[in-house]
Amino acid sequence: MNKIELQDLLYKVEKPARYLGNELNSIHKIIENNTIRYAFCFPDIYEVGMSHLGMKILYHLMNTIEDVYCERVFAPSIDMEEEMIKHKIPLFALESREAIKDFDFIGFTLQYELSYTNILNMLSLAGVPIYSKDRSSDNPIVILGGPCTYNPEPIADFADIIILGEAEEVQIELLDLYRHYKATGYTKELFLQEAAKIAGVYVPSLYQVKYHEDGTISSFNPKMSGIPSKIKKRIVEDLDHAYYPETMIVPYLDVVHDRVVLEVFRGCTRGCRFCQAGMIYRPIRERSLEKLAELAEKLLTSTGYEEISLASLSTSDYSELHNLVRHLIDEYSKNRVGISLPSLRLDNFSLELIEEIQKVRKTGLTFAPEAGSQRLRDVINKGLTEKDLMQATQKAFASGWSSVKLYFMMGLPTETEEDLLGIKELAFKVVDLFYDTPKEQRGKGLNVTISTATFVPKAFTPFQWEPQLTLEEIHTRQQLLKQQLKRKNVIYNYHDAKTSFLEAVFARGDRKLSKVLELAMNEGCKFDGWMEHFNYSKWESVFKKAGISPEFYVNRKREYDEILPWDHIDVGVTKQFLIRENEKAKQGELTQDCRTNCSGCGINEGFIGGIC
Amino acid sequence: MYRIRSKFYKTGDMVFISHLDLVRLLERAFRRGNIPISYTQGFNPHPIMAFATALGIGTSSEGEYMDIEVDEKIQLSKFMDSLNMVLPKGLEVITSKYIAKDNKSLMSIIQYSSYTVKVVFQEKMKEEVVNNILCKFLSLEEIIEIKEKKNKNKFKKSYKNEIQEKNIRMQIKNLEVLRIQDNEVVLKMLLATGSSGNLKPETVIKKLQEIMGLQIEPEKTRVHRLELLVEIEPKSLTPLDIAE
Numbered sequence: 001m002n003k004i005e006l007q008d009l010l011y012k013v014e015k016p017a018r019y020l021g022n023e024l025n026s027i028h029k030i031i032e033n034n035t036i037r038y039a040f041c042f043p044d045i046y047e048v049g050m051s052h053l054g055m056k057i058l059y060h061l062m063n064t065i066e067d068v069y070c071e072r073v074f075a076p077s078i079d080m081e082e083e084m085i086k087h088k089i090p091l092f093a094l095e096s097r098e099a100i101k102d103f104d105f106i107g108f109t110l111q112y113e114l115s116y117t118n119i120l121n122m123l124s125l126a127g128v129p130i131y132s133k134d135r136s137s138d139n140p141i142v143i144l145g146g147p148c149t150y151n152p153e154p155i156a157d158f159a160d161i162i163i164l165g166e167a168e169e170v171q172i173e174l175l176d177l178y179r180h181y182k183a184t185g186y187t188k189e190l191f192l193q194e195a196a197k198i199a200g201v202y203v204p205s206l207y208q209v210k211y212h213e214d215g216t217i218s219s220f221n222p223k224m225s226g227i228p229s230k231i232k233k234r235i236v237e238d239l240d241h242a243y244y245p246e247t248m249i250v251p252y253l254d255v256v257h258d259r260v261v262l263e264v265f266r267g268c269t270r271g272c273r274f275c276q277a278g279m280i281y282r283p284i285r286e287r288s289l290e291k292l293a294e295l296a297e298k299l300l301t302s303t304g305y306e307e308i309s310l311a312s313l314s315t316s317d318y319s320e321l322h323n324l325v326r327h328l329i330d331e332y333s334k335n336r337v338g339i340s341l342p343s344l345r346l347d348n349f350s351l352e353l354i355e356e357i358q359k360v361r362k363t364g365l366t367f368a369p370e371a372g373s374q375r376l377r378d379v380i381n382k383g384l385t386e387k388d389l390m391q392a393t394q395k396a397f398a399s400g401w402s403s404v405k406l407y408f409m410m411g412l413p414t415e416t417e418e419d420l421l422g423i424k425e426l427a428f429k430v431v432d433l434f435y436d437t438p439k440e441q442r443g444k445g446l447n448v449t450i451s452t453a454t455f456v457p458k459a460f461t462p463f464q465w466e467p468q469l470t471l472e473e474i475h476t477r478q479q480l481l482k483q484q485l486k487r488k489n490v491i492y493n494y495h496d497a498k499t500s501f502l503e504a505v506f507a508r509g510d511r512k513l514s515k516v517l518e519l520a521m522n523e524g525c526k527f528d529g530w531m532e533h534f535n536y537s538k539w540e541s542v543f544k545k546a547g548i549s550p551e552f553y554v555n556r557k558r559e560y561d562e563i564l565p566w567d568h569i570d571v572g573v574t575k576q577f578l579i580r581e582n583e584k585a586k587q588g589e590l591t592q593d594c595r596t597n598c599s600g601c602g603i604n605e606g607f608i609g610g611i612c
Numbered sequence: 613m614y615r616i617r618s619k620f621y622k623t624g625d626m627v628f629i630s631h632l633d634l635v636r637l638l639e640r641a642f643r644r645g646n647i648p649i650s651y652t653q654g655f656n657p658h659p660i661m662a663f664a665t666a667l668g669i670g671t672s673s674e675g676e677y678m679d680i681e682v683d684e685k686i687q688l689s690k691f692m693d694s695l696n697m698v699l700p701k702g703l704e705v706i707t708s709k710y711i712a713k714d715n716k717s718l719m720s721i722i723q724y725s726s727y728t729v730k731v732v733f734q735e736k737m738k739e740e741v742v743n744n745i746l747c748k749f750l751s752l753e754e755i756i757e758i759k760e761k762k763n764k765n766k767f768k769k770s771y772k773n774e775i776q777e778k779n780i781r782m783q784i785k786n787l788e789v790l791r792i793q794d795n796e797v798v799l800k801m802l803l804a805t806g807s808s809g810n811l812k813p814e815t816v817i818k819k820l821q822e823i824m825g826l827q828i829e830p831e832k833t834r835v836h837r838l839e840l841l842v843e844i845e846p847k848s849l850t851p852l853d854i855a856e
Contacts, residue, residue, distance in 0.1 A: 007831075008831075011670050011831065011834075012831060015630075016628035016669065017628050017629045017630075017633060020625050022625060022700070022701075026639075097649075118694070224668075250637075250640060252629045252633045252637060253633060254632065254636065255631070283704055301644070302644075303640065304639075304640030304641060304642075304643035304644035304698070306641075306643070330744070336651050336657045461709075588653060
């Protein structure tokens with residue numbers, strides 16, 4: 001393979017450091033004849049992709065294998081893409097600067113639905129056919145993984161292999177199988193048929209979908225025997241013994257999350273009914289304090305980072321959080337290493353703990369009540385009261401904080417105007433709380449930021465059957481809040497709902513959508529998650545051209561007996577559980593945290609055998 | 613606290629990182645190299661570091677300067693070795709010196725920069741032709757650069773940008789041909805930098821194109837800074853020369 005000459009281009013494009021590939025702790029291997037080349041692609045720009053934990057884990061993990069060389073690829077930004085096309089430069093891997101069309105594997109991580117067009121665009125920039133059926137044994141094998149693959153159907157026709165669940169083990173098994181076939185005679189067809197027998201591996205081309213006349217699915221079956229009709233996700237059972245990198249690449253650029261990431265646990269026991277992550281990442285598995293302390297030391301010394309983030313779905317639920325934070329402060333505050341706790345819950349976060357942390361570095365406070373009224377918070381099983389919020393903010397104001405962000409969702413099932421006005425009431429109460437705080441205690445310049453995100457019903461949540469609000473209705477509700485939230489010190493943020501609409505199409509879509517994605521890519525749709533690039537009218541015309549109504553996927557209430565596009569995937573949480581939760585939601589009945597009381601979701605039956 | 617003034621290179625791939633990237637990179641390098649750097653007080657502590665100028669992306673340099681403060685006095689050779697060991701290829705400290713804390717900041721003392729600028733012409737050039745052009749250019753009394761000042765006040769309704777005209781002739785202290793090979797010409801420039809004004813070599817090239825009709829391929833121009841100077845007369849002095 002030839003190294004691509006980039007030097008002259010680097011002088012022309014914005015932020016050339018995106019394409020250097022030689023950052024601290026990046027891996028550069030000598031390429032031998034038998035080296036298995038793996039292009040790990042992130043379908044967004046460098047700054048976004050370099051913030052992603054899964055890539056850090058798999059990159060370093062795969063590179064521990066001697067004959068495997070895993071390299072990074074990000075979506076080139078628009079200016080770089082133009083230069084590449086102009087100079088006939090195909091998509092290349094950052095480290096070796098070699099074209100990825102000659103690699104053995106091209107892997108993509110699917111973090112959000114609006115990056116799907118970027119995947120197709122990157123394959124096309126690489127010079128690799130986008131459809132699996134058009135790729136021969138000479139082309140790289142295209143693997144998709146990540147959270148969006150729990151409903152992989154809209155993008156299934158483009159994938160050779162889809163990895164379901166946590167990839168640390170199954171990725172290695174796939175490489176082993178590939179190495180075996182490379183030595184004994186490889187054909188894509190044979191390899192895929194064998195791969196489909198590995199737990200956690202879904203080969204879409206080996207399954208047939210049939211539809212009713214109304215567009216819903218009538219059957220989904222394997223085309224051959226010996227492969228499962230229901231594909232189970234993979235999990236890593238013991239996090240202390242699972243691979244975790246001891247070093248991380250330190251980008252030159254200021255990326256979105258530019259810090260050491262310490263993953264403290266996987267899964268979440270809260271059972272919020274809108275939350276896909278809370279369902280699909282079950283069961284809960286913690287890393288031990290000892291292991292985390294050891295990793296923190298190695299990661300901080302090898303990177304020199306000034307900040308360490310304790311990552312999980314709900315970090316204040318980590319059972320050893322106090323001890324861990326104490327340890328990190330004792331060890332590293334002399335080097336001014338700050339600690340960030342990204343996902344704290346209002347009801348159990350300890351202000352004393354935060355104050356300790358903020359002695360090193362001070363940041364704003366962010367809470368997510370998700371809904372404005374107690375009734376709606378009960379519907380979504382958030383299990384959080386107004387008292388929790390008031391107590392937490394009161395303490396925060398009294399300790400000198402003056403900047404609070406509150407996150408809400410808009411368009412949750414059963415939401416009424418009253419619930420929306422509840423958001424306003426909460427916001428105003430928070431403002432009043434600030435001014436009730438004695439002047440000598442509180443800080444200066446109060447800032448209350450209210451953000452609403454449009455609710456997107458996701459697969460494998462109790463709300464997977466529910467429609468999303470129409471665009472008009474979302475717009476009306478946003479305007480209502482905008483009017484209501486006009487007050488000094490209060491800022492209201494909301495997004496254009498059109499991106500959420502599109503997200504909802506692909507979150508719960510089926511294989512018929514591959515046509516739409518192909519057309520959209522041809523029309524030049526890319527970076528759809530970026531407001532400056534998102535072009536809704538293009539999408540509208542693409543849906544029309546494909547003869548597909550997006551409303552069918554977004555605004556239609558589905559029945560419990562409908563075959564859902566993702567029903568052939570087994571995440572451990574049973575359909576009966578999801579139905580039960582949806583019914584309880586309608587009654588506003590709470591389900592307890594599963595640390596307190598097992599909710600019988602099913603994860604302990606097929607995956608761990610016993611108690612979580 | 614003790615202050616160290618250092619001169620360093622920024623070459624190779626490191627020309628593609630911005631000044632802010634460099635600051636972050638150094639902060640992390642100090643930590644990895646166990647340099648006892650001092651930090652600012654306050655909610656968001658930063659290492660105490662100050663630079664002479666911010667080098668633009670794409671410009672290489674063998675004459676960059678920074679001042680840092682350390683909590684304990686370490687041997688200079690140890691300081692340089694520990695730091696260079698953890699710096700990426702293309703960044704290297706070449707001289708360091710303890711200086712008194714009452715020295716003026718680098719930014720306030722710098723007055724000139726010397727550069728080499730590689731320019732690619734559309735055709736082969738003869739030295740006397742280029743010399744002639746430079747001579748005529750330097751004999752001009754006025755070289756006007758039009759600067760658009762962006763209106764930063766976003767609350768104002770008018771988005772009209774202010775236009776400023778500036779005579780940059782006096783900011784060009786020297787401009788000469790260093791060498792010529794076919795259509796590649798390397799110029800040497802001495803330009804005002806810092807407290808005496810800020811003239812970029814790219815602007816000089818642009819003016820040469822506009823006024824003298826230079827036929828070049830602008831995207832192939834490469835700028836390299838040789839040195840930052842505090843004084844040029846009676847003799848050239850660097851920030852390290854004058855520091856006590």
